Amino acid sequence: MTMIRSTDRLTAAEVADVLALAASAELSDGVYPLSEDVVLRVRNGGGRHLLSYADDALAGYAFVDDSGELVVAPDFRRQGHGTALLAAAGDGPLAFWAHGDEPGAQVFAEKNGFVRARVLWQMRRSLTDFTAESVLPEGVTIRAFSVGHDEEAWLGVNSRAFAHHPEQGRWTLDDLRLREAEPWFDPAGFLLAVDIEDTLVGFHWTKVHPPSGDDPALGEIYVLGVDPGGHRKGLGVALSIAGLRHLADAGLTQAQLYVDESNTAAVNLYRKLGFAVYKTDVNYQR
Missing domain, CATH: 3.40.630.30 (Gcn5-related N-acetyltransferase (GNAT))
Incomplete structure (x- = not known):
């Protein structure tokens, strides 16, 4: 069962869980899914934090602000957590960064009505x-x-x-x-x-x-x-x-x-x- 929690400040345990999820995604994808600014918000608060749970396990995380980020744990992908996080973020205009120009992110974005708007080069x-x-x-x-x-x-x-x-x-x-x-x-x-x-x-x-x-x-x-x-x-x-x-x-x-x-x-x-x-x-x- 998927459950979404929304907060403007994560608990210490949630901070650890979100950073662990990001680390596991990096191991799987070869690119870290969160920007420096979002990591600072994870640790210090600010913006809106959405956490998607499968029973008691953190399956996905989204940061929502003027421009946000979204990541689903490798073991919980294609189970609706990304879609649930987008739904929880609301129906209005949204922007999300995808780190690495990955085909999976492109497909997910197009499926949910997002268009490629900016490109940042490292x-x-x-x-x-x-x-x-x-x-x-x-x-x-x-x-x-x-x-x-x-x-x-x-x-x-x-x-x-x-x-x-x-x-x-x-x-x-x-x-x-x-x-x-x-x-x-x-x-x-x-x-x-x-x-x-x-x-x-x-x-x-x-x-x-x-x-x-x-x-x-x-x-x-x-x-x-x-x-x-x-x-x-x-x-x-x-x-x-x-x-x-x-x-x-x-x-x-x-x-x-x-x-x-x-x-x-x-x-x-x-x-x-x-x-x-x-x-x-x-x-x-x-």
Whole structure:
């Protein structure tokens, strides 16, 4: 018998069950089914969490917000849990990310009236041969992020740089603080470009992922932005190189980033920096 529970905050036991379900799906599918933001919501609350049970076993999980995610445990697939989670999410407009451009997700989406709306590329490049050096515009220097000092300035530049981005441009102080509390957070890798008055004009926030499966430790261009109100020619390229130089100097041999397929300017920049498409995530909307 299928039972659906809806909550805005999971219990500690439910958090463990959801993360265990995600891990089992990754083993089966070869791709982790939850984004970083959803994992943070699983652990800390926020949004709407739907849990589908077969008797006492967690069979499926969905996160519902402006854009959500849905995963069914490998042992419980094709038993109606995905359909039940969609029904519990409601009849209105919905959007879900599918990590990995998998045929099963395509069939499930089409069957339930969803269309392919956005494509997010993960791009990678080797850092073993990275020799580029950053050349900053005149009057601009780079320093590390200072916790407790730079949050509001960074949020302002981030919101302007990503004003038309459906997720990144809406970050709040709580979103930033959640990440500051994560084990991976390192202010030394959160590079801020400032002018002679220490006004923030751009940033390159890097992230280091520990080794996982066949993947070595990965350095990531986590968020890269330039304030459009104080645009300086070449700052985006200079910040990109500075962050990659930081990761290479830290001993990382691989770098990754995520970028919308439709963001032609960013895609062209990253291709020029030696990145190539490694994996595809798809956002389906109804």
